Structures are given as structure tokens and as C-alpha cells.
Amino acid sequence: MSTSHHTQLIKSEAKRLGFMSCGISKAEFLEEEAPRLEKWLKEGKQGEMQYLENHFDKRLDPTLLVPGAKSVVSVLLNYFPSETQRGDSYKISKYAYGRDYHFVIKDKLKSLLHFIHDEIGEVHGRAFVDSAPVLDKTWAARSGLGWMGKHTNLLTKQVGSFYFIAELIIDLELDYDTPVTDHCGSCTACIDACPTQAIVEPYVVDGSKCISYLTIELKNEIPNEFSGEMDDWMFGCDVCQDVCPWNRFSKSHSEPLFNPKPELLKYSKKEWEEITKATFNEIFRKSAVKRTKYEGLKRNIQFLKEE
Structure with a gap:
């Protein structure tokens, strides 16, 4: 062949x-x-x-x-x-x-x-x-x-x-595809919308300022300099993608395993603030949110609550 x-x-x-x-x-x-x-x-x-x-x-x-x-x-x-989360909720990517x-x-x-x-x-x-x-x-x-x-x-x-x-x-040789051209043009929607100014210049993100980093990867306390800048994100952030004009073409996935538990979509801020470890384990069983652990999510929610 x-x-x-x-x-x-x-x-x-x-x-x-x-x-x-x-x-x-x-x-x-x-x-x-x-x-x-x-x-x-x-x-x-x-x-x-x-x-x-x-x-x-x-x-x-x-x-x-x-x-x-x-x-x-x-x-x-x-x-x-x-479907996405209700509007008056802390947000998950x-x-x-x-x-x-x-x-x-x-x-x-x-x-x-x-x-x-x-x-x-x-x-x-x-x-x-x-x-x-x-x-x-x-x-x-x-x-x-x-x-x-x-x-x-x-x-x-x-x-x-x-x-x-x-x-x-x-280790198999195949036919190779070629890169496509950049179609961002003069658009700066993502740079302008980033709540923490993490996109420090076009095509360069300061990971240490990114909300995804602050809510998931950062193990210590979230620095006070980001107070009021987190845009209600308690796990990850989609702002730069949400505002991108190319995402108006996004169509819903067809992978049943990616469907959320109903609670994730309907919980209000108050319900997230009162979440117990048992409920966390139930909603996020086999979920990527487990990466931040219950304590990490609670830390994020507390930071947002105090903003």
C-alpha cells in the first residue's frame, strides 16, 4: 500500500x-x-x-x-x-x-x-x-x-x-499537510476583552496572569492584584474564545460523554458557595475540574465572593 x-x-x-x-x-x-x-x-x-x-x-x-x-x-x-450555565452563576470553562x-x-x-x-x-x-x-x-x-x-x-x-x-x-511515513494562513487580520477582540490583560501582545500570553492558570494551576493563594478582575470564573476561562469572531461558527458537539450534569448548568452563585465535598465529588466525578480539587474550587469561589 x-x-x-x-x-x-x-x-x-x-x-x-x-x-x-x-x-x-x-x-x-x-x-x-x-x-x-x-x-x-x-x-x-x-x-x-x-x-x-x-x-x-x-x-x-x-x-x-x-x-x-x-x-x-x-x-x-x-x-x-x-447549553451553557445560567447567567448569574460562577463560571466553568x-x-x-x-x-x-x-x-x-x-x-x-x-x-x-x-x-x-x-x-x-x-x-x-x-x-x-x-x-x-x-x-x-x-x-x-x-x-x-x-x-x-x-x-x-x-x-x-x-x-x-x-x-x-x-x-x-x-514511525510510519505518510503524506504531509501544509499550514494554513493566519486569518486574524487587524482584529484585537481577544486582547481587548481579556479580564486580566494576560495577552500581553499579539500571539503572546503571560500564563501567570491567565485566569485559567490562576484558578487551576496556581496552588497558592490568588494574588490580590487580580481582585475584581476574574469575571466570575471559578474554573478556567473562555473570554478570549467567546469574543472571537471565528467562534460564531461553532456548532454543538455530538459526544455524550461531554454532556454536563444538570446541576452544573442550573446552580446559582449561592449554591456554588454552599457546595459540599460530597456534592463536588458527585457533580465532578471523572471531570477535569477534579484537577483543582474541592479545596481549590472553594478557594476560587471565596476569592470571587470577596471581590
Whole structure:
């Protein structure tokens, strides 16, 4: 079978598994990204996310993650919900409404890898879902699945940005896609709307100022300088995506596992303020919100309440 046939097989199966799209790029050293990443880290824009400083070489070279790697197969999975939380509630980022995406996508990618073994033969590779030093957005952009917006999220025409990105790195040569052009133009909606001014310049986010970082990754107390700036977000933040003109094309996902518990949509601020550990465990069982733990969510709510 030819590389073109292998490529089509993989893309067709990815679509059958429910992925929104699939693009493929050559597994090689990310020369352009190296100085950019080094500068960002040196300027401390990772905040307390020390893990981003580890495995610098692996982040830039997929062959160090999968020996003999030839291709990076990038996939997108829609998570845009059909319903959102009530207006007078503390807010949760839409990606965390349902089942933790790590498990959902990992299962789909494992199925894709099994399919490759069955249909093509002995192919070595690994599935990556935010779980290793892989620059997901960079690989997706190189695979032609979208362009990096000024808010540093991947953007796709007709689709927007409310999707997860993951990849298979495999030692199989395939046909490679080409990057698409940037369509942000002169728009600065995301920069203007960011509540904490975390988008410090187009295409550069200071992670230590981002509400997602402050409510999820930050383990210490939220600094007082952000009081009154959190826009009622208790887990994550969607502001830069919500205001992006390209997201007017977003369509609801069709993955039942991403549907939220009814309480998540109907709870008021008062109900969130009174949430018990038992209720937290019930609403967020197998949810990405577990990452911040009950104590972390309570800390965030208390900070918002005192603003």
C-alpha cells in the first residue's frame, strides 16, 4: 500500500471515531519554536508551572518521544456545548462541562492506533493528550488544521476554537499537510476583552496572569492584584474564545460523554458557595475540574465572593 493510501485510511478512521478533523505533519525538530519557547520560559510567563521547564528538548523533537518517529497525526475533537450555565452563576470553562477529555480522547486514539496495526501492520507509536511534553497547537498548525490566533489558541475557519487537540506520533511515513494562513487580520477582540490583560501582545500570553492558570494551576493563594478582575470564573476561562469572531461558527458537539450534569448548568452563585465535598465529588466525578480539587474550587469561589 502507498503512503497516500495509508494517509487516507488513517484520516477516514479518525473521522469515523468522531474526530472533527485530522492533519499530518512530518516528525522533525521544531526549529522556529525553540527560541520562542526559550524566551517565554526565561521571562517567567509559565508562572508556577515548573513542569513546562522540564524536557525542553523533548518538547521540540518528537523523535525523542518516539524513536524513529516519522509522522505526527494531529486530531481535533469538538467540545462546544449546546447549553451553557445560567447567567448569574460562577463560571466553568466549557471544556470541563463533561467527562475529563484526557480519558475520552485517549480511548479514541488507542482505537486509531489499533486500527493502524490491523490495517497497515507493525507501526510503533504513542498517543498524547496533554500528558507529555508535546506542543499540541504547534503540531496541529503545521498539519494544516488551523492557525495560531492572537490569543495563542488554534483557530479554524468554519469551526472556531472550541475543540481539544491531541496526537499520535508514529514511525510510519505518510503524506504531509501544509499550514494554513493566519486569518486574524487587524482584529484585537481577544486582547481587548481579556479580564486580566494576560495577552500581553499579539500571539503572546503571560500564563501567570491567565485566569485559567490562576484558578487551576496556581496552588497558592490568588494574588490580590487580580481582585475584581476574574469575571466570575471559578474554573478556567473562555473570554478570549467567546469574543472571537471565528467562534460564531461553532456548532454543538455530538459526544455524550461531554454532556454536563444538570446541576452544573442550573446552580446559582449561592449554591456554588454552599457546595459540599460530597456534592463536588458527585457533580465532578471523572471531570477535569477534579484537577483543582474541592479545596481549590472553594478557594476560587471565596476569592470571587470577596471581590
